[in-house]
Amino acid sequence: MSDSENGRRLHAVDDGLLRRRAAISDLGDALRLLVEHAAATEAPTEELRRAAERIRQAAAPLGERVRGRHDSPTADDMLAGVRLYNPVTGAGSALAPPLEIHSDGDLSIGACTLGLAFEGPPSFAHGGVSAMLLDQMLGYAVGHSGNPGMTVRLDTGYRKPVPLLTPLRLTAQVTGIEGRRVTATGIIAVAAEPGEILVEATGVFVALRAEQARRLFGQAIGRMRQSRAG
Ligand SMILES: CCCCCCCCCCCC(=O)SCCNC(=O)CCNC(=O)[C@H](O)C(C)(C)COP(=O)(O)OP(=O)(O)OC[C@H]1O[C@@H](n2cnc3c(N)ncnc32)[C@H](O)[C@@H]1OP(=O)(O)O
Numbered sequence: 378m379s380d381s382e383n384g385r386r387l388h389a390v391d392d393g394l395l396r397r398r399a400a401i402s403d404l405g406d407a408l409r410l411l412v413e414h415a416a417a418t419e420a421p422t423e424e425l426r427r428a429a430e431r432i433r434q435a436a437a438p439l440g441e442r443v444r445g446r447h448d449s450p451t452a453d454d455m456l457a458g459v460r461l462y463n464p465v466t467g468a469g470s471a472l473a474p475p476l477e478i479h480s481d482g483d484l485s486i487g488a489c490t491l492g493l494a495f496e497g498p499p500s501f502a503h504g505g506v507s508a509m510l511l512d513q514m515l516g517y518a519v520g521h522s523g524n525p526g527m528t529v530r531l532d533t534g535y536r537k538p539v540p541l542l543t544p545l546r547l548t549a550q551v552t553g554i555e556g557r558r559v560t561a562t563g564i565i566a567v568a569a570e571p572g573e574i575l576v577e578a579t580g581v582f583v584a585l586r587a588e589q590a591r592r593l594f595g596q597a598i599g600r601m602r603q604s605r606a607g
Pocket residue numbers: 458512513514515516517520521526527528529530556557558581583585586589
């Protein structure tokens with residue numbers, strides 16, 4: 378194959394991957410709309426039954442070809458940090474708010490709005506959801522510092538309830554590195570009042586030894602490399 382033919386082929390593959398990722402995000406948007414409407418609806422009982430039937434029909438073709446536990450999604454690129462079904466940030470996840478995170482120097486900054494599907498106390502977020510958002514924020518900050526690891530401890534302090542349907546601002550940063558152990562802290566605030574802390578967290582993350590990474594993730598990474606090569 379000539380260089381230009383090869384280039385066109387690679388370009389076509391990239392286009393296909395980009396189209397697939399866009400379709401996954403589109404499906405994720407539709408699912409999140411469904412989840413939010415399902416949590417908020419006061420539609421008549423018969424409408425709920427009809428909707429359940431239609432949703433089962435729509436789900437069936439998606440279940441015809443599925444990946445196993447150790448197969449990475451074909452549209453993901455784990456080594457490049459592309460995780461479309463991450464339950465906190467994934468554009469394709471029905472469960473994710475989704476939380477959008479970027480870095481400004483050493484500070485990781487997140488933004489999301491939680492819908493009624495995330496309700497714990499009436500009109501406020503479930504405490505476990507706040508912990509989940511902060512685990513992701515701290516994990517991102519730890520990864521961004523160049524010392525990625527897994528959470529071994531997460532302490533959350535709930536100072537004030539987190540309002541639903543309100544833009545939120547989350548921040549996180551690494552505060553200490555001791556051998557394999559990295560400590561990070563983070564907060565959740567309302568975007569309009571970023572100085573008022575609603576929830577704060579401190580997390581300890583431990584970098585995996587090569588043998589641990591192979592044992593825990595080797596199969597998934599190996600299969601992903603194989604499918605990329607093929
Ligand atoms: C841009 C990028 C985006 C990247 C964005 C990515 C975001 C992802 C965010 C989500 C992150 C997750 O939820 S991760 C999923 C939840 N976490 C897990 O499932 C982890 C489960 N835990 C484990 O599998 C294990 O603990 C390991 C493999 C992590 C470590 O095992 P180990 O190697 O045996 O660890 P061990 O020797 O006991 O401990 C290592 C060191 O850590 C300390 N240590 C251990 N546990 C604790 C603890 N609870 N609190 C304090 N310190 C502890 C020990 O004292 C020791 O210190 P010293 O003696 O060395 O001083």
